[in-house]
Amino acid sequence: MDKSGRQVELMDPKLSRKRFLDTLMGAGGLGVISVIAYPLLKFVNPPARSSESSEWVDAGPAEEIQTGGFKTIMHASGIPLVLVRRSEDEFIALEKKCPHLGCMVELEQGEMFCPCHGAKFTLDGTRITGPSPRDLKRYKVEVRPDGHVFVGKEVG
Numbered sequence: 001m002d003k004s005g006r007q008v009e010l011m012d013p014k015l016s017r018k019r020f021l022d023t024l025m026g027a028g029g030l031g032v033i034s035v036i037a038y039p040l041l042k043f044v045n046p047p048a049r050s051s052e053s054s055e056w057v058d059a060g061p062a063e064e065i066q067t068g069g070f071k072t073i074m075h076a077s078g079i080p081l082v083l084v085r086r087s088e089d090e091f092i093a094l095e096k097k098c099p100h101l102g103c104m105v106e107l108e109q110g111e112m113f114c115p116c117h118g119a120k121f122t123l124d125g126t127r128i129t130g131p132s133p134r135d136l137k138r139y140k141v142e143v144r145p146d147g148h149v150f151v152g153k154e155v156g
């Protein structure tokens with residue numbers, strides 16, 4: 001009892017230390033979980049890379065690619081693209097990153113094919129089938145007077 005007559009409950013110092021250690025362990029556990037979870041979340045949902053670069057990339061001489069042929073190039077933003085020559089004077093540049101989960105699509109038998117879950121796209125990037133929610137991204141292409149093909153920013 002204290003001076004006013006109220007019953008005072010004495011706290012066991014061991015119990016207090018145990019509660020303190022339990023709280024500390026809980027906080028440490030949350031820290032460990034967040035250290036593991038954050039990179040996993042970033043892997044599953046990566047931050048969008050900017051494809052808004054205004055820089056043009058020299059993809060080399062147009063004559064290097066025969067009609068129906070293609071080459072892989074790196075966009076100024078660091079995104080890999082497939083540059084396809086559809087006709088004598090028509091080129092198209094498509095992002096290789098599949099809109100579904102980001103695997104790299106490949107050009108096979110006149111279509112863009114994603115090996116991860118089977119999405120297919122036409123050579124202009126239009127989705128044909130598979131789990132992709134949208135078409136492949138296209139990039140501006142121009143053939144300059146010196147005969148080189150340049151790839152610019154994303155179309156649309």
Ligand code: FES
Nearest residue numbers: 098100101114117
């Ligand atoms: S990542 Fe391309 S279909 Fe799933």
